[in-house]
Structure formats: C-alpha cells, structure tokens
Amino acid sequence: xxxxxxxxxxxxxxxxxxxxxxxxxxxxxxxxxxxxxxxxxxxxxxxxxxxxxxxxxxxxxxxxxxxxxxxxxxxxxxxxxxxxxxxxxxxxxxxxxxxxxxxxxxxxxxxxxxxxxxxxxxxxxxxxxxxxxxxxxxxxxxxxxxxxxxxxxxxxxxxxxxxxxxxxxxxxxxxxxxxxxxxxxxxxxxxxxxxxxxxxxxxxxxxxxxxxxxxxxxxxxxxxxxxxx
Amino acid sequence: xxxxxxxxxxxxxxxxxxxxxxxxxxxxxxxxxxxxxxxxxxxxxxxxxxxxxxxxxxxxxxxxxxxxxxxxxxxxxxxxxxxxxxxxxxxxxxxxxxxxxxxxxxxxxxxxxxxxxxxxxxxxxxxxxxxxxxxxxxxxxxxxxxxxxxxxxxxxxxxxxxxxxxxxxxxxxxxxxxxxxxxxxxxxxxxxxxxxxxxxxxxxxxxxxxxxxxxxxxxxxxxxxxxxx
Numbered sequence: 001x002x003x004x005x006x007x008x009x010x011x012x013x014x015x016x017x018x019x020x021x022x023x024x025x026x027x028x029x030x031x032x033x034x035x036x037x038x039x040x041x042x043x044x045x046x047x048x049x050x051x052x053x054x055x056x057x058x059x060x061x062x063x064x065x066x067x068x069x070x071x072x073x074x075x076x077x078x079x080x081x082x083x084x085x086x087x088x089x090x091x092x093x094x095x096x097x098x099x100x101x102x103x104x105x106x107x108x109x110x111x112x113x114x115x116x117x118x119x120x121x122x123x124x125x126x127x128x129x130x131x132x133x134x135x136x137x138x139x140x141x142x143x144x145x146x147x148x149x150x151x152x153x154x155x156x157x158x159x160x161x162x163x164x165x166x167x168x169x170x171x172x173x174x175x176x177x178x179x180x181x182x183x184x185x186x187x188x189x190x191x192x193x194x195x196x197x198x199x200x201x202x203x204x205x206x207x208x209x210x211x212x213x214x215x216x217x218x219x220x221x222x223x224x225x226x227x228x229x
Numbered sequence: 230x231x232x233x234x235x236x237x238x239x240x241x242x243x244x245x246x247x248x249x250x251x252x253x254x255x256x257x258x259x260x261x262x263x264x265x266x267x268x269x270x271x272x273x274x275x276x277x278x279x280x281x282x283x284x285x286x287x288x289x290x291x292x293x294x295x296x297x298x299x300x301x302x303x304x305x306x307x308x309x310x311x312x313x314x315x316x317x318x319x320x321x322x323x324x325x326x327x328x329x330x331x332x333x334x335x336x337x338x339x340x341x342x343x344x345x346x347x348x349x350x351x352x353x354x355x356x357x358x359x360x361x362x363x364x365x366x367x368x369x370x371x372x373x374x375x376x377x378x379x380x381x382x383x384x385x386x387x388x389x390x391x392x393x394x395x396x397x398x399x400x401x402x403x404x405x406x407x408x409x410x411x412x413x414x415x416x417x418x419x420x421x422x423x424x425x426x427x428x429x430x431x432x433x434x435x436x437x438x439x440x441x442x443x444x445x446x447x448x449x450x451x452x453x454x455x456x457x458x
Contacts, residue, residue, distance in 0.1 A: 080316060101342060110334075162327070162331055
C-alpha cells in the first residue's frame with residue numbers, strides 16, 4: 001500500500017534560517033529583511049515558501065510587515081510571549097492561583113534586583129507613583145498608578161526576561177488585579193496598609209538593600225494574596 | 230496617489246477562531262481539528278487560507294500534523310515557549326546572568342510550593358535522586374541526575390506555568406549548567422557542600438516546610454552563582 005509522502009515543509013527551513021540569522025546576530029531588532037525575491041534567490045526556494053515562512057514569523061510576532069516597505073524584525077517583543085503563555089495557561093492549567101504564584105516569584109526577584117540596579121530617575125518615578133497612589137481619589141486611576149508602580153520596579157531590575165514574563169502575566173490577569181484591588185479596599189484599614197507597604201518598598205530601593213526590598217515586596221504580596229481569588 | 234491596500238489576512242482570522250475555541254474549551258489537548266474542507270466550509274474561507282492558518286499554528290507549536298490522519302491540538306507544550314523566549318533572549322538581552330536570575334526566581338518559588346504540594350511518590354523520587362547524585366562516579370550521569378532533581382522539584386510544585394518557564398530556561402542554558410557543575414567540582418570540598426545542600430532541600434520538602442525549602446534552595450543557588458558565569 002502507498003503511504004502519503006511527508007511534505008518537506010520548505011518554509012520551515014526558511015524560518016529556521018531566519019532564526020539562525022537572529023541567533024548569530026546578523027539580524028537585529030528593527031532590521032529590514034531582504035525582499036521576497038532576494039530571499040527566494042538566496043535560499044533557492046520558491047517565493048510561495050518564502051511567503052509562508054514570513055507569514056509564520058509574523059504570527060509568532062517576530063516580523064512586522066510595513067505597508068509597502070517590506071518586512072522588518074520587530075522593535076518590541078512584548079506580545080511574543082503572550083500567545084504561547086496564554087495557550088499553556090488555557091490548555092494545561094486554567095488555575096488563576098498558578099499565575100499569582102508565578103507573578104509573586106517574578107516580583108520578589110525583581111524587587112531584589114531593582115534594589116541593586118535602580119538609577120536615580122527610576123527611583124524618582126517610583127517616588128512619584130507612591131505619592132500619586134496615596135493621594136488620588138479616583139480608584140480607576142489609582143489602580144493604573146498601582147500597575148505602573150509594579151511595572152517600574154520590574155523595569156528597574158534591568159532583567160529583560162523577567163520584565164517580559166511579568167508583562168505577559170499582568171496582561172493575563174488584568175481583570176483579576178483590578179478585582180483584587182476592589183476587594184482589598186473594601187476593608188477600610190487596607191488603604192493605609194497598602195500605602196505603607198509601597199513606602200517600605202520605596203525605602204528599600206532607595207537604600208539599595210536587596211534583602212529589605214525582597215521582604216517588603218513579600219509582605220505586600222501576603223496582603224494581596226489574602227484577597228486575590 | 231494610490232496606496233497599496235492592506236491585505237485582509239484571512240488566515241489570521243482563522244487562527245483567531247481556532248484560538249478562541251481553545252480559550253472557551255471547545256478544543257482541548259489532543260483533540261482532532263475538523264478537516265481542511267470542513268473548516269473551509271464552516272468558516273467560509275478558501276482552503277488556501279485554512280492551510281496558511283494551520284501552518285502558522287504548527288509553527289507556534291499548538292498544532293501537530295499527523296501523517297495522513299489530520300491535525301491535532303498538541304498533547305505537550307514544552308516547546309511552545311522555547312522559541313519566543315529564546316528570541317527575546319537573543320534580541321533583547323544576550324546576557325546569561327538574566328537567565329540565571331530568572332531561574333533562581335522560579336526555583337525558589339518552586340521549592341516553597343513543592344513543600345506544600347509534594348506527594349509521597351515524588352518525595353521518594355527526590356530521595357533516590359539525592360542518593361544517586363551522591364554515589365555516582367560518572368560526572369556526566371551525575372549532572373543528568375542533578376538536572377532531574379531540580380526538575381522533580383519543579384514538578385512537585387504542581388504549577389504548570391512555573392514548570393514551563395523553568396523548562397525553557399533550562400534548555401536555554403543546558404551548556405551553562407554542565408559547565409558550572411564542572412567549575413564547582415573543580416574545588417574538592419564543593420562536592421560535599423552540594424550533597425549537603427541537596428539533603429537540606431530534601432529534608433525541607435519532607436517536613437513540608439515552605440520557608441525551609443525556600444531558604445535551602447536559596448543557599449544552593451548562592452553556591453551555584455559563585456561559579457556560574
């Protein structure tokens with residue numbers, strides 16, 4: 001009996017070649033890819049295969065097709081991890097606790113690293129955010145400041161991988177975050193507790209004390225987790 | 230002047246629809262997708278667009294084409310995160326320290342969670358691995374046991390997201406891990422230190438003490454980091 005012959009999947013070889021050029025540094029963020037015609041000639045495959053490869057790389061979030069200008073390696077990869085992470089979450093877990101645990105792991109480390117690596121302007125930004133959270137009357141705007149506060153600490157860690165994972169997790173649970181703030185604030189005394197915790201985190205960062213920053217963030221998460229899910 | 234009209238990218242709509250079916254639970258791990266013809270009729274798009282969408286989902290690592298049997302949602306997603314994470318690493322960071330920091334964040338949390346969630350057979354497996362690492366004479370095999378030891382703890386955490394991220398990181402730095410073990414063991418006294426640390430981690434898991442497990446893993450990483458890069 002005949003068995004169908006497995007298609008060679010030429011486009012996958014093209015995808016691999018383009019990835020290899022990223023790995024060895026030939027292609028960098030924002031670089032323009034050769035045209036379809038050039039790629040087709042250089043790699044000696046059909047233009048259809050090149051188009052398939054380019055489409056796949058667009059789906060992954062690695063390439064960006066600019067209207068009439070060609071294909072570019074993306075400048076920002078914020079979204080690259082989002083799809084696969086949310087797919088793993090939807091297919092393997094579906095348990096929001098797992099996201100909270102992952103988020104805590106990331107944020108505690110981020111706080112400790114930020115204490116070591118933060119610079120003056122980042123510290124000033126965090127100072128401003130702590131005050132804004134304290135003084136803002138509108139809960140929706142305060143929640144946005146609160147998110148920025150956590151994001152600023154992740155950024156100050158200077159670890160791009162931690163930032164990327166954290167960004168994905170935050171997007172995955174945006175609604176959970178807003179919901180949990182509401183629950184926390186339904187208890188009157190918690191507003192002051194939250195503000196004090198933000199102050200403690202800020203002080204630790206200012207003192208460039210990693211252990212203190214880690215512990216302050218841990219205390220913060222203990223309050224958050226009580227109301228999370 | 231005429232501007233080129235942006236193509237509608239029909240296949241992206243198809244990709245979105247399939248993802249939506251995963252999100253709402255219609256499609257689960259291992260499920261078979263309708264045939265190209267059925268999808269083409271149901272979604273009222275060309276079979277070429279369906280094929281493009283399916284190829285994209287294969288590239289993402291979500292679908293698997295089984296020889297002559299059709300397209301299936303994958304059973305395992307170990308590889309789904311690998312590509313985007315390594316791309317972020319290659320394009321945004323290229324600093325191995327960042328991977329080590331991310332790994333430490335994950336493993337400390339994994340140890341604490343494992344202390345809470347570990348079951349009897351997992352504990353026995355870890356006990357066996359600790360002994361094997363201690364008694365094995367062949368460094369290459371020992372290194373493999375050591376990796377299994379860390380993987381078993383991640384598994385016992387019961388957090389699929391942490392396991393997935395950790396898997397990716399480990400693959401990203403497989404060679405670094407092997408290299409660092411060699412460096413650590415070039416100092417005679419370190420073999421006993423490593424073994425003692427493994428014992429401490431095992432005890433903490435056995436006592437189901439999360440704080441102890443966390444601290445024991447932290448001590449382990451302090452030694453590792455001294456020799457890492």
